[in-house]
Structure formats: structure tokens, C-alpha cells
Amino acid sequence: MTAPLQYYLLLSAALFCVGLFGVLTRNNALIFLMSVELMLNAANVNFVAFSVYHGNLTGQLFALFVIALAAAEVAVGIGIFLVLYRNFGEVDVTVPTTMRW
Amino acid sequence: MAGEHIAFSFAPAIAALPLVAFVVALTFGRFMPKGGAFATILATGGSLLLSIWAAVAVAGGEVYHETLYVWSPAEALELHFGALIDPLSALMLVIVSLIAFLVQVFSLGYMNDEGETGLPRYYAGMGLFSFSMLAFVMADNVLMAFMFFELVGLCSWLLIGFWFREAGPASAAKKAFLVTRFGDYFFLVGVVGIFAAFGSGLFVGDEAFPVLAEEALANGESVLGFAPETGITILSLLVLGGVIGKSAQFPLHTWLPDAMEGPTPVSALIHAATMVAAGVYLVARIYGFYALSPTALAIVAFVGGFTALLAATMATVKQELKQVLAYSTISQYGYMMLALGAGGYVAATFHLMTHAFFKALLFLGAGSVIIAMHHNENMWDMGGLKERMPVTYWTFLAGSLALAGILPFAGFWSKDEVLYEALIHGVNTPLLLAAYAMGLLAVFFTGFYTFRMVFLTFHGDPRTDTAEDPEGVRWNVKFPLVVLGTLATVAGLINMAPVKKLLGPDIDYLHQWLNGPEEAAALTAHHYGDLLHDYAGYTAADLSPLLPAVVSLGIALAGVLLAYRLYAVPEPEQHTDRLGAIKTLWFNNYYQDEYQVWIAEGVAYPFAKAADTFDQGVVDGVVDGVSSVSLFSGSRIKRIQTGIVTNYAALLALGLIGLLLLLGVTGGWFA
Numbered sequence: 049m050t051a052p053l054q055y056y057l058l059l060s061a062a063l064f065c066v067g068l069f070g071v072l073t074r075n076n077a078l079i080f081l082m083s084v085e086l087m088l089n090a091a092n093v094n095f096v097a098f099s100v101y102h103g104n105l106t107g108q109l110f111a112l113f114v115i116a117l118a119a120a121e122v123a124v125g126i127g128i129f130l131v132l133y134r135n136f137g138e139v140d141v142t143v144p145t146t147m148r149w
Numbered sequence: 150m151a152g153e154h155i156a157f158s159f160a161p162a163i164a165a166l167p168l169v170a171f172v173v174a175l176t177f178g179r180f181m182p183k184g185g186a187f188a189t190i191l192a193t194g195g196s197l198l199l200s201i202w203a204a205v206a207v208a209g210g211e212v213y214h215e216t217l218y219v220w221s222p223a224e225a226l227e228l229h230f231g232a233l234i235d236p237l238s239a240l241m242l243v244i245v246s247l248i249a250f251l252v253q254v255f256s257l258g259y260m261n262d263e264g265e266t267g268l269p270r271y272y273a274g275m276g277l278f279s280f281s282m283l284a285f286v287m288a289d290n291v292l293m294a295f296m297f298f299e300l301v302g303l304c305s306w307l308l309i310g311f312w313f314r315e316a317g318p319a320s321a322a323k324k325a326f327l328v329t330r331f332g333d334y335f336f337l338v339g340v341v342g343i344f345a346a347f348g349s350g351l352f353v354g355d356e357a358f359p360v361l362a363e364e365a366l367a368n369g370e371s372v373l374g375f376a377p378e379t380g381i382t383i384l385s386l387l388v389l390g391g392v393i394g395k396s397a398q399f400p401l402h403t404w405l406p407d408a409m410e411g412p413t414p415v416s417a418l419i420h421a422a423t424m425v426a427a428g429v430y431l432v433a434r435i436y437g438f439y440a441l442s443p444t445a446l447a448i449v450a451f452v453g454g455f456t457a458l459l460a461a462t463m464a465t466v467k468q469e470l471k472q473v474l475a476y477s478t479i480s481q482y483g484y485m486m487l488a489l490g491a492g493g494y495v496a497a498t499f500h501l502m503t504h505a506f507f508k509a510l511l512f513l514g515a516g517s518v519i520i521a522m523h524h525n526e527n528m529w530d531m532g533g534l535k536e537r538m539p540v541t542y543w544t545f546l547a548g549s550l551a552l553a554g555i556l557p558f559a560g561f562w563s564k565d566e567v568l569y570e571a572l573i574h575g576v577n578t579p580l581l582l583a584a585y586a587m588g589l590l591a592v593f594f595t596g597f598y599t600f601r602m603v604f605l606t607f608h609g610d611p612r613t614d615t616a617e618d619p620e621g622v623r624w625n626v627k628f629p630l631v632v633l634g635t636l637a638t639v640a641g642l643i644n645m646a647p648v649k650k651l652l653g654p655d656i657d658y659l660h661q662w663l664n665g666p667e668e669a670a671a672l673t674a675h676h677y678g679d680l681l682h683d684y685a686g687y688t689a690a691d692l693s694p695l696l697p698a699v700v701s702l703g704i705a706l707a708g709v710l711l712a713y714r715l716y717a718v719p720e721p722e723q724h725t726d727r728l729g730a731i732k733t734l735w736f737n738n739y740y741q742d743e744y745q746v747w748i749a750e751g752v753a754y755p756f757a758k759a760a761d762t763f764d765q766g767v768v769d770g771v772v773d774g775v776s777s778v779s780l781f782s783g784s785r786i787k788r789i790q791t792g793i794v795t796n797y798a799a800l801l802a803l804g805l806i807g808l809l810l811l812l813g814v815t816g817g818w819f820a
Contacts, residue, residue: 071798080794145792 056097064090077129077139081122088118154206156199157213160232163199163242164283166192167249171276178269183261186253189272193250193279200242207239210666214289214353226348233289233353235672236665237498241286241430244502248422248509249279251629255513256414258626259520265412271311275418278304282423286430291350291358291388294434295333295340298391298427302329305424309411321410328404332394339387346373346380352434353669359437360671366441366684378442385438385445388431396428396482399456403741406475413519416471417512420478421505429485429501436494437671440680443687447580450490450571454584454591457483459739461594465601466725466735469526470515473602477552478508480591484567487588491581492681492689493570495660495674499644500567502659503559506640507551510633514545517626518606521619528602529723533611537619540627542607544634549603551637553596554705561705562641564592565698569647572697576690592701596708604716647694 063086070083092111099107129139136143170185170192178185203213213234221228234242253275260271281304285297303326310322344350347358347365354360364370365377372380392398397405405425409416419425432439432449439445457480464476481504488497519526521538535542551560568588575581611617644659655661663674670676681687715724725732737743813819 068798068802072795072802075795141794148787148790148792 053097053101056093060090060093060097062090063087063093075140075142077125077132077141080141081125081129084125085118085122088114154209154211154213156202156206157211157215157234159199160203160213160215160234160287161217163196163203163246164280164287166195166199167276167279167283169276171273171280174269174276175273178272181269183257184268185272186257186261186268189276189279190250190253190257192276193246193253196279196283197243197246197250200239200246203234204239204243207234207236207666208662212353212666212669212672214669216289226344228292229290230293231289232287234287235353235669236662237433237672238286240498240502240662241426242283244505245282245286245422245426246279248505249275249282249418251632252414252418252422252509252513254625255417255516255629256412258623259414259516260412262623262625263520267311271308271412274304274307274311275415278308278418278423282427285427289352291340291343291352291435294352294431295336295391298336298395298431299333301424301427302326302333302395305329305408305419308415309408309419311412311415312410318410321404321407325404325408328401329394332390332392332401335387335390336392336394339384339390342373342384342387346384353672357437357671359435359441362438362441363680363684378444381438382442382444385442386448388435388438389445389449392428392432392486393452394428395431396425396486397479398428398452398483398486399459400741400745402456402460402479403738403745405479406472406738409469409471409475413471413512413516416475417509417516420474420512421509425478425482426501426505429482429489429497432486432489433494433498433501436489436677437680439489440492440677441684443685446490446492446681446685446687447578448490450487450581450584453483453486453488453490454571454587455483456480457487457591458587458594459483461591461598463735463738464598465594466728466732467598468528470518470528470531470602470606471512471526473528473598474508474511474515477511477595477598480595481508481552483591484564484588487571487584488567490584491567491571492574492678492685492687493567494677495644495646495663496563496566496570498663499659500560500563503551503563503637503640506633507548507558507560507637510544510548510630510637511552513626513629513633514541514548517541517622517630518545518619520622520626522615523620525613525615528605530613531606531611531616532609532721533607533616534619535607538622540630541622544630544637545607546603547634547637549599551641553599553709554592554701555596555709556702557641559637559639559641561702562645562647565694565701566644566646568592568701569692569694569697573689573692574687576692577688589701589704592704593708596705597712598708600709600712601716604712605721608717609721610719647698650694 067083067086067088067090070079070086074080074083092114095107095111095114097107099105099111132144133139167189170189173188174181174185178188181188206213213232216229216231219227219229253272256271256275260268265271278301281297281300285294285301288294288297306322306326309325310318312318313322340350343358347361349356349358349361351357352359362372362377362381365372366381370377373383374380375383394401405420408419411419439449460476460479460483464473464480467473467476481500485497485500485504488494488500515526517538518531518534518541521534521541522531547558551558554561554564568585571581571585571588575585642656644657646657646660649655649657660674665673715721725736728735734740
């Protein structure tokens with residue numbers, strides 16, 4: 049372990065902010081999904097970094113869980129987007145607002 | 150202490166057989182001959198044989214007590230069905246199954262031969278009625294007793310309202326159900342109170358609640374937070390509520406005369422063995438509990454004496470055969486309550502037994518007359534039936550002599566003992582003495598109304614064409630009449646206590662019977678005597694039984710003589726006008742129904758209406774208000790949902806940042 053922990057944390061924070069920025073500004077659902085993926089991976093970086101820092105494997109194990117969760121989430125998300133596309137002809141998340149109340 | 154005798158292994162079947170008959174009659178009755186009558190008759194006959202067998206086993210000195218089914222096995226408070234057969238319940242089982250058996254045989258003549266419809270329903274009801282009462286008699290704990298007490302009430306509703314397509318029976322059934330239910334409500338509270346106070350509802354054993362109550366009284370422990378005397382009195386009075394309802398005591402007696410709307414065999418069953426007897430039997434069953442509270446005893450005695458007199462006076466002016474009998478039932482149960490309250494446990498049981506015989510006899514005799522008169526019950530349309538239906542006349546006469554208390558018929562011995570017990574204990578207690586006086590006065594009216602009924606029905610000249618040529622009755626009517634007529638004549642001989650006192654031979658067999666086996670020493674008449682002496686402070690004056698017996702017999706004969714003078718003529722007239730204002734009072738039953746209807750319509754109904762308004766307006770208003778406010782605020786707040794995912798994400802992020810800032814400010818990060 050050469051790089052100190054702070055660098056990892058900064059990297060993770062930067063990744064998270066990129067993901068958040070994507071979620072807040074983009075309209076395309078696929079980019080949305082990728083941004084969410086970025087935020088999840090930011091958390092993963094944190095987990096692994098702390099795991100190595102503390103010298104136990106719990107964090108790495110959790111990272112694996114998060115990856116599995118992300119995969120599941122993508123599967124569901126893409127399923128939703130397919131239906132969105134079929135109904136609205138595009139995957140812009142600002143268009144389908146009729147499902148609110 | 151389950152008995153070893155082989156008869157006891159069949160004890161549960163005593164109650165179960167009629168239940169099976171109920172199911173059979175209800176399911177297959179319409180395919181069976183006589184509408185399923187034979188199923189019920191066979192089952193009740195079986196119960197009768199098994200009861201007699203069990204009674205023989207009890208006579209051998211054994212007591213049967215067995216838990217049959219535990220339905221709530223909680224350690225602190227076990228609830229179960231159990232059977233207890235001691236001398237008292239064995240005697241009662243025999244009485245109930247015998248009367249039920251004879252009544253069902255009689256029904257063949259009264260219902261089947263008269264071409265009634267709906268017979269499977271009738272016999273199923275009879276089976277269920279017998280089952281409920283037998284199970285009630287066998288109950289070994291107060292909760293089980295309560296459940297079957299209620300079931301008895303339900304069956305009476307079913308059978309009184311047998312002809313439910315007519316308005317009268319339907320309304321009478323409803324009245325019987327509601328009035329007894331009003332009393333049962335207190336009983337239910339009492340049952341809960343007994344469980345709360347003693348943690349046990351058993352009738353027998355070391356854990357029996359009368360025993361625990363006695364210990365609490367001896368040790369001065371509080372009962373339900375009251376002083377033990379007060380607590381026990383409150384609980385006994387609550388249970389007494391149910392007794393007053395079921396045994397038709399003042400002021401809840403009003404349902405019973407109306408219940409005459411039901412078929413006559415049903416009336417016989419209700420009055421003699423099943424429904425009305427349940428109340429008095431309950432007090433006898435837990436007599437160890439009542440004996441601890443002099444207040445409760447005094448109230449029981451006074452209510453009993455008062456009811457005996459009140460009902461007897463009303464019976465003197467009635468025109469319908471069954472109405473006279475109805476009021477006589479109320480009056481006779483008053484005597485039993487008087488005996489119980491006066492410390493005459495054996496006397497009450499004795500009267501319960503003899504009354505069961507002679508009242509069933511009188512009702513069945515009345516039923517026979519009603520068949521003969523083509524269902525006209527008005528005594529003024531009868532007359533002269535003596536020659537035309539001799540079997541009915543002679544048995545009816547035996548029953549009437551027993552009811553009036555004429556030597557040596559059954560009723561004389563039991564009624565005399567009731568009055569004697571009330572007198573010897575009442576010499577020191579004014580309230581008991583007052584109850585005794587009312588009971589004694591009622592003897593006169595009893596003799597009068599009984600023989601007014603006999604003379605009007607059977608003597609003189611026939612007053613209508615139907616009475617001239619009455620319809621004949623068959624063996625199935627005559628057989629029960631003869632059996633009961635014999636019993637009403639001789640049953641009193643089993644307990645000739647006054648003769649024993651005077652002459653010395655040990656012929657008070659019922660006393661010996663109820664002093665029972667050693668196994669259940671807390672349930673014997675002897676033990677009750679000790680309790681009465683120790684806790685209720687009852688002391689018996691040393692009086693010769695001769696004079697009171699002669700007095701009550703003389704008074705009864707005076708009543709009979711008056712009836713003879715007035716009504717035993719070829720063309721009797723109505724003498725009620727001579728009573729003046731009292732006539733109206735008695736015809737209207739002391740306006741008991743009127744004031745109770747007034748309470749219902751004038752007090753209870755407006756109160757219920759106000760409560761309903763409160764419920765609809767205030768309670769529902771609050772609930773509705775909460776929901777309107779939620780709906781309104783929801784309709785406004787939902788507008789922040791735009792449906793655009795980006796907005797939600799932004800709100801989430803802002804919320805997180807806000808939360809972090811809040812934590813930071815309060816956590817002192819920026820300090």
C-alpha cells in the first residue's frame with residue numbers, strides 16, 4: 049500500500065460527484081443509469097480502501113454485494129427503459145410524468 | 150378423584166347421546182318415520198338409563214370428577230370442560246333425562262298425531278335442549294356452566310318460537326331470550342369476577358372457588374380489593390342475576406307466562422326440568438359460596454318469598470289453563486329460592502325434584518286437555534271433562550294435589566320442609582320471617598288457583614260443544630301421565646323429614662343422599678350446614694315440625710275449600726268482579742310488563758339514541774375529521790411530486806446536504 053487513504057477518498061468523492069452531476073443534469077435514461085453506476089462505484093472504492101486500511105475483508109465483501117446489486121438494478125432499469133421506449137418512443141426521463149398521481 | 154366405577158366411563162355419553170340425536174334429527178329427520186322422534190327418544194332413554202346407573206354408582210359412595218377437554222391450557226388459568234357427578238348432579242341428571250324422555254314420548258301424541266309440520270326441527274331442538282341441560286348439570290366449573298346456561302337459553306328461544314310464522318310465538322321467544330339474557334349479563338360479569346378473584350372456577354376439590362372463598366374469609370384476605378365479606382356478596386349477587394332471569398324470579402319473571410306460546414310439551418320441559426330449573430340448580434351447585442354471605446342469602450330468600458306470593462296472586466284470575474300453570478311455576482320456583490336463602494339446601498333440592506314431577510305432569514295433562522279441546526285453552530270453554538277423559542283427570546288431580554301441597558302427595562312434603570326451614574331459621578332473622586310469611590300466604594293462593602283450575606276444567610257441566618265431545622288421546626299421552634302421576638303421588642315419601650323428627654325412624658333419605666360420599670366433603674349438605682352456621686350466622690330454632698305442617702296444610706285446604714265453594718258447581722260463574730280494583734291489577738300482572746316496556750321505551754331507548762347520536766356525531770365526527778384533514782393536506786402536498794426523476798434526485802441530494810449541514814452545525818464541526 050503506497051498511496052495514502054486520503055487519495056482514495058478524494059477519488060471516491062470525485063466519482064460520486066460526477067455521478068450525481070449526471071443524474072441531476074442529464075435527461076437520457078441510459079446516461080442516468082450509468083451515473084447511478086458511477087455513484088455506486090464511488091461507494092465501492094470507499095469500501096475497498098477502508099478494507100485495506102483496516103486490514104479486514106468485510107469491506108471487500110460488501111463491494112462484491114454492491115456489484116451484484118448494481119447488476120440486478122441495471123437489469124430492472126433496462127427492462128423499465130425498454131417499456132418506456134415502447135410507449136413513448138424515446139428514453140427521455142422528463143417525458144413520462146403521467147405516473148405521479 | 151375420578152370414580153372407579155364402570156358406570157362413570159359412560160358418564161360423558163349421558164350428555165352426548167342427545168347431542169347425537171340432535172344432529173341425526175336435523176340432518177336425516179325428514180327421511181325418518183315420525184320426523185326423527187325415535188332418534189331423540191332413544192337417545193334420551195339411553196341418557197336416562199346411564200344417569201340411573203351413574204346414580205347407583207354414586208350411591209355406592211363414589212364421586213366422579215374428570216376433566217374431559219382442556220381448551221385453554223394456560224398455566225395460570227386453565228379453562229376446560231369437565232364432568233362432575235356427585236349426589237346432587239346425579240339426582241338432577243335422573244330428573245332431567247326422565248322428564249325429557251317422557252316429554253318426548255308425549256310429543257308423539259301432541260305434535261305427530263296432530264299433524265304438525267317441521268317435526269325434524271322440533272325433535273332436533275328437543276335433543277339439543279336435553280343435551281344443554283344435561284351438560285349444564287354435569288359441569289364441573291362455572292365457565293362451562295355459564296356456556297351451557299346460555300345454550301339452554303338459546304334452545305328455549307328455538308322451541309318457544311317453534312311456530313315462528315305466527316306473531317305471538319316469535320315475539321314470546323324473543324322476549325324469553327332477551328329477558329333471560331339481561332340476567333345472564335350479570336352472571337357473565339360474575340363469572341369473570343370469580344376467575345379474577347380466585348383464579349379458579351371449579352366447583353369441587355381443593356381448588357374449588359367456594360373453598361377458596363371460605364379460606365379468604367377465614368384468613369381475612371381481600372377479594373377483588375374489597376373486604377372478603379363484601380367481595381363474596383357482590384360476586385354471589387352477580388351470579389344471582391342469571392339465576393333470577395332463568396328461574397323467572399321477580400322482576401325478571403315476565404318472560405315465562407309469554408313462553409306459553411310454545412308447544413305444550415316444550416312448556417313442560419322448560420318448566421319442569423330444563424330451563425327454569427337451571428337457575429335454582431346453579432345456586433344449589435355453588436351453595437358453598439352463597440352460604441358464606443348472609444346478605445346474599447337474605448336477598449335470595451326475600452326475592453323467593455316475594456315471587457312466590459306475587460305469582461300466586463296473579464295465577465288466581467287467569468282464564469287460560471297454561472297461564473295458571475305458568476304463574477304457578479314462577480311461584481313454586483320462588484319457594485325453592487326461599488328455601489335456599491333460608492338455609493334449606495336439602496329442602497330446595499327436594500322441592501326442585503317433586504316440582505319437576507308434578508309440574509311436568511300438570512303441563513302434560515294440560516296438553517292432553519288441549520288436544521281434547523282442539524287447542525282451545527280457555528278454561529271457561531271446558532268443564533265436565535272428568536268423565537270423558539278419566540286418565541287425564543286422575544293424573545291431573547294427583548298433580549294438583551301435589552301442587553297445592555295436600556298430604557300425602559309429593560308437594561306437601563317438599564313445600565312443608567321449605568316453609569319449616571324458613572321458619573326455624575327465620576325466628577331470629579326478621580327478613581327471613583317476612584319471606585316465610587309471604588310463602589305461607591302464597592300457600593292459600595296456591596290451593597285456590599290450583600283447584601279453581603281443576604274444577605273449571607274437569608267438573609261441572611260441559612260449557613261448549615267441544616267439551617261435550619272431546620277428542621280422545623292415545624297411549625303416548627297416557628303413558629307419561631301415568632308415570633308422572635305415580636311419581637307425583639309417592640315421590641314425597643323419600644324425604645319425610647317431619648316424620649323422622651316426630652317418630653324417629655331414619656326415613657329422610659334425601660338428606661342422607663345429599664350428605665353424600667366422603668370424597669367430596671365440601672359438597673355435602675352437612676358441610677353447607679356448618680358454613681351457614683359459621684359464616685352466615687344461621688341458627689335453627691328448636692321447633693316441632695308438627696304445628697307448622699298443620700298450619701300450612703290448613704291454609705292450603707282453606708284455599709282448596711274456597712275454590713270448591715266457588716267453582717265446584719254445575720254452572721260456575723266468574724267471581725273476579727268481587728275483587729274490585731285488585732282484579733284489574735291482577736289481570737294486568739301488576740303492570741310488570743308495562744313498566745318494563747316503559748323502562749325499555751322511555752329510558753333505555755332515548756339513552757341508546759343519545760349514545761347513537763354521540764357515536765355518529767362525536768366519535769365518528771372525529772374519525773371523519775381526521776380523514777378529511779388527511780385527504781385535504783394530501784391533495785395539496787402531492788403537488789410537489791412532479792413526476793420528473795431528476796427533481797426527485799435533486800431533492801434527495803439537497804436533503805442529504807441539508808442533513809449533513811444540520812449534523813455539522815449541531816455536532817460542532819464548524820466551531
